[in-house]
Amino acid sequence: MKYRNPFKPTAGKMPPVLVGRDKVINDFIEGLENGEGAPGRLMRITGPRGSGKTVLLSELASIAGEQGWLVVNVSASGDLLESIRKKLLKVAALEPNTIKVGVGSVTVEASRATSDSEDFETVFERKAREMTSRGKGLLVTMDEVQDASRNDVREIATAVQFLIREDQNIALVFAGITTGVLDLLNGKAMTFLRRAKPEELDAIPIDEVSDSLRTAVEESGFSIEDAALERAASATAGYAYLIQLVGYHIWRAAWLRCRERSDGGIVISSVDAEKGIGEAMEEFKEAVLETAIAGLPRTAVEFALAMSEAPGRVVSTSDIAARLGKSTGYLSPYRRQLIARQIIEQTAPGYVTFSIPFMREFLVERRGEILARYGG
Numbered sequence: 001m002k003y004r005n006p007f008k009p010t011a012g013k014m015p016p017v018l019v020g021r022d023k024v025i026n027d028f029i030e031g032l033e034n035g036e037g038a039p040g041r042l043m044r045i046t047g048p049r050g051s052g053k054t055v056l057l058s059e060l061a062s063i064a065g066e067q068g069w070l071v072v073n074v075s076a077s078g079d080l081l082e083s084i085r086k087k088l089l090k091v092a093a094l095e096p097n098t099i100k101v102g103v104g105s106v107t108v109e110a111s112r113a114t115s116d117s118e119d120f121e122t123v124f125e126r127k128a129r130e131m132t133s134r135g136k137g138l139l140v141t142m143d144e145v146q147d148a149s150r151n152d153v154r155e156i157a158t159a160v161q162f163l164i165r166e167d168q169n170i171a172l173v174f175a176g177i178t179t180g181v182l183d184l185l186n187g188k189a190m191t192f193l194r195r196a197k198p199e200e201l202d203a204i205p206i207d208e209v210s211d212s213l214r215t216a217v218e219e220s221g222f223s224i225e226d227a228a229l230e231r232a233a234s235a236t237a238g239y240a241y242l243i244q245l246v247g248y249h250i251w252r253a254a255w256l257r258c259r260e261r262s263d264g265g266i267v268i269s270s271v272d273a274e275k276g277i278g279e280a281m282e283e284f285k286e287a288v289l290e291t292a293i294a295g296l297p298r299t300a301v302e303f304a305l306a307m308s309e310a311p312g313r314v315v316s317t318s319d320i321a322a323r324l325g326k327s328t329g330y331l332s333p334y335r336r337q338l339i340a341r342q343i344i345e346q347t348a349p350g351y352v353t354f355s356i357p358f359m360r361e362f363l364v365e366r367r368g369e370i371l372a373r374y375g376g
C-alpha cells in the first residue's frame with residue numbers, strides 16, 4: 001500500500017488542515033457578504049515568520065475567487081503598483097467578457113493599446129467598477145508588506161479608500177511581520193490603513209493543533225496513539241510551521257518503521273512521536289534559528305545572548321546594556337539590526353522580545369558554541 005506524507009513543512013504551501021483560522025476566515029466571508037465598507041474587507045494579518053500569513057492570504061484569495069471576485073495577489077518586494085496594474089491588465093485581456101466587447105481583432109487591439117497606457121489608478125478603479133457592476137468585487141492581497149515602498153502602499157490605500165467611498169466592491173488584505181507592519185502604519189498618511197481589522201497570528205490553541213494532526217494523519221491512512229498525539233501537539237507550541245514540521249517527522253518515523261509491513265494500518269506510536277519531534281526540532285534549529293543568527297556581528301549576537309539570559313519574555317534594553325557593560329546608545333545599531341533580521345521586536349519603546357519561537361531556549365542551549373565562533 002502506498003502512503004503519502006500529508007504534511008507540508010514548506011513556506012507558503014497549503015497545509016492539509018488549516019488550523020485555528022476559522023475566525024479570520026469567517027470575518028472575511030462576512031466582509032465579502034456584508035457589502036461595501038464592511039470591516040472584513042480591510043484586514044491586516046500580522047505574525048512572525050512561519051506563523052502562516054502567506055497561506056492565510058491564499059485561503060482568503062481562493063474564497064473570494066470562488067465567490068466570483070477578481071483577485072490580485074502581490075508580494076511587496078517588487079514594484080507594487082506596476083505589478084498590480086500588469087496583473088489587472090492581464091486578466092482583462094484573458095477575460096471572455098472583455099474580448100467579446102470588441103468584435104474583430106482591430107477593436108480588441110485598439111482597446112488593449114489604450115489600456116496599456118492606463119496608469120495604476122485608472123486601471124484599478126476601472127476594474128473595481130466593472131466587478132461591482134457585475135455584483136462581484138476586486139480583492140487585492142499584499143504579502144510581506146513591511147518591505148513595501150511607503151509611497152506605493154499609500155497610493156494603493158488612497159485608491160481603495162476612494163473606491164470604498166464610492167460604494168464599490170473592493171477589499172484589501174495585507175500581511176507582514178508584526179513590528180514591520182506597525183511601523184508602516186505609524187508612518188505619515190497611513191491613517192486609512194490603520195483602520196484595517198487586525199488579525200495577529202499568535203499561538204494556535206494546542207487542542208486545535210491536536211485535532212488537526214489527528215485529522216491529517218487519519219486522512220493519510222495512518223492512525224496515531226493518544227499519548228503520541230498529545231506529545232506532538234504540545235511540541236508545536238501552536239506555531240504553524242512547527243505543526244507541519246512535527247507532523248511531517250512523526251509521520252515519517254512511523255512510515256520508516258512500518259513500510260515493509262504488508263498488513264496496512266500504520267499507527268504512529270509514542271516512540272515515533274519522540275523520534276519525529278527530535279528530528280523536527282533539529283531541522284527547525286538549523287533551518288530557522290541558525291539561519292536567523294548566521295553572520296551577525298559579535299555585538300549583535302551578544303545582545304541576543306544577553307536577552308536570552310534575562311528573566312522574563314520582555315527585556316528592557318537598559319537591562320541588556322547593563323549585562324553587557326555598554327551604553328544603550330552604543331548597542332542601538334545592533335538592536336536595530338536584530339529587528340531588521342526579524343529575530344527580535346520592540347514591544348514598547350525600550351523593550352524587546354524574541355520574534356521567533358524557541359529562539360531564547362536555543363540561545364541558552366548553544367551559548368558556548370555560538371560564542372566560540374567569535375573566538376569565545
Ligand SMILES: Nc1ncnc2c1ncn2[C@@H]1O[C@H](COP(=O)(O)OP(=O)(O)O)[C@@H](O)[C@H]1O
Nearest residue numbers: 010011012015019050051052053054055240241
Ligand atoms: N493555519 C495553519 N495550520 C497548519 N499549518 C499551517 C497553517 N498556516 C501555515 N501553516 C504551515 O506553516 C508553514 C508556514 O506558513 P507560511 O504561510 O509560509 O508562513 P508565513 O507566511 O507567516 O511565514 C507552512 O509549512 C504552512 O503549510
Ligand SMILES: [Mg+2]
Nearest residue numbers: 011012053054
Ligand atoms: Mg510568508
